[in-house]
Amino acid sequence: MDAIRTEALTKHYTVGFWRPRPYVALDGLTLQVQTGEVFGFLGPNGAGKTTTLKLLMQLIFPTSGRADILGKPAGDIDVKRRIGYLPENPYFYDYLTAQELLEYFASLFGYSPAERRTRASRLLDEVGIGAERRLQLRKFSKGMLQRVGIAQALINEPEVVFLDEPMSGLDPIGRREIREMILRLRDRGCTVFFSSHVLADAETLCSRVAIMAKGRLVTAGALSDMLAFQVRGWELVVSGLTDAVLAAAKARGDVMRVTMVGPARHALDLPLDPPPEKTLAALIAQGACLVSLTPIRDTLEDFFVQQVSGAGGSRFRESA
DSSP states (O other): OEEEEEEEEEEEEEEOSSSOEEEEEEEEEEEEEETTOEEEEEOOTTSSHHHHHHHHTTSSOOSEEEEEETTEETTOHHHHTTEEEEOSSOOOOTTSBHHHHHHHHHHHTTOOHHHHHHHHHHHHHHTTOOGGGGSBGGGOOHHHHHHHHHHHHTTTOOSEEEEESTTTTOOHHHHHHHHHHHHHHHHTTOEEEEEESOHHHHHHHOSEEEEEETTEEEEEEEHHHHHOOOOOEEEEEEESOOHHHHHHHHHHTSOSEEEEEETTEEEEEEOSSSOHHHHHHHHHHTTOEEEEEEEEOOOHHHHHHHHHHTOOSOSBOOOO
């Protein structure tokens, strides 16, 4: 059973005063997310990511299509007990402390007072909120509020977690801690569905991704497949070579470009042919020491830009 499934999910808004027209925020999204995976929902601002999450949470309702979570319609009450959600811009009552806020959310799930305190304290520890948990939330920075928001999404130990831009406002240490938390959730069998425009997070965390542009699904699939493009060349870093040897290799066509990266250390861009092993063996015979050999290929960011730039069409529909 898929943890999340959408079929032709569509959302239109009417915009304009003198000539109202439907604006397509989401256009026929069909998607499946498997149980227990970390799924990245990627796209630039305005691509339809937050609209999709709001539809899944039943904060707004679709114009057409359907969405199922854990095998039931998205609005099912039992489903809501089994999921967690972090909105893009979480807003909490300013005069509660972090501890009080989490205990309040735990009470909504029917936990006893002792269990509320235990769960709140454990989750605040996990997201890196220490003594600050006794401060009112109005004194928190954006990054600290984001950590509290992630904690509230996990207060009921959900089977599926929806995170809308979970890394927003976090410093590098916070980003690493949240990445580690997401991987722990995956390891205990939780499905994590997160939207982001930060591609490095997806490359680090996701097994599969979907890329949105202008309200439409551009592509979806295994991250390993998307990154498995043809190698375009090789970057060879060596030390101990003279300028004369490097110039001769470049003249033969074995090396396309030479860049000095440090004292007596050079980065060489190699073509696919001849094979890098042949060029490396020849350079080592002339005194080179190997530092690294790395394939040059497209990254997820390259793929993302290529797919998004190719998505055309207007998001407005003419009224009937």
